[in-house]
Amino acid sequence: MGLPAYLILSGVLFGIGVAGVLLRRNVVVVLMSVELMLNAANLALIAFSRFLPTHDGQVITFLVIAVAAAEAAVGLALVVQIARSRGTVDVDDLTLLRG
Amino acid sequence: MNVILFMVLAALAVVGGVVVILHRNPIKSALALIVVMVTLALLYLSLTAPFLAIIQILVYAGAVMVLFLFVLFLLNVGVESPFSTRRRRRVIAGLVGALMGIMLAGVVVIRAGGVPGHSAPVVGPEFGSMESTGTLLFTRYLLPFELLSILLLIALIGAVTAARPRWPAAIPFGHTAPEETPGEEAA
Secondary structure, eight states, X not given: OOHHHHHHHHHHHHHHHHHHHHHOOBHHHHHHHXXXXXXXXXXXXXXXXXXXTOSHHHHHHHHHHHHHHHHHHHHHHHHHXXXXXXXXXXXXXXXXXXX | OOHHXXXXXXXXXXXXXXXXXXXXXXXHXXXXXXXXXXXXXXXXXXXXXXXXXXXXXXXXXXXXXXXXXXXXXXXXXXXXXXXXXXXXXXXXXXXXXHHHHHHHHHHHHHHGGGSOOSSOOOOOTTTTOHHHHHHHHTTTTHHHHHHHHHHHHHHHHHHHHHHSSOOOOOOOTTOOOOOOOTTTTTO
């Protein structure tokens, strides 16, 4: 398959992730949607890396995966703390910063 | 790569992604996300990135998703009751997501003009191997790699600190920790 097919798949997955962030109320599922968006970006990076061909895209993807793992760890720790202190993981109920 | 195989994998990834954002049960969402991760790992294999395919399975499907499932079990998150409150919000989310996906894919496909798009160039057997990835990681990308190790350390400490129940009061030397009073947590 050519490069456009991979890029279109990547764009579609990213769009699904954006829709999930806007749609869902559960913080954990919102974080999962963010992971989906990061994966879509990784797919585009690897597709470009293959078709150029240069190895750099794969290394950058490696770095992105590590950053995503760190983000998930910190994000989920915050979710646990929010659930403990507020008793909910619903983003609609977390309105402490609303002006 | 075989067109049919790509279509099957792409369809699986898209369906998995849709299930992630639409299923009411977060556990099922997480399982669907694992399907997406594994599918993407297979697509990485088709793009001559075997090392990253393994890393994808190990780190994402293995570590990150276990963390997600663990948190879901820990919090005992139930099924999201009436699906995302208002209808307007569903429409907006769908529209923005579709628009963003189309725009992103379109712009990237159009702007990728300099790349020979329709046939992948022939590469040697070392392309995508652990050795060549590691060589590049320790030469050109040495600084990001080292910064990444610091970032992981910060994330480790930050996650442990953030998930702690409460900082214990400083205990004077020679004294034992006071008993926890039940019910204080709720206050």
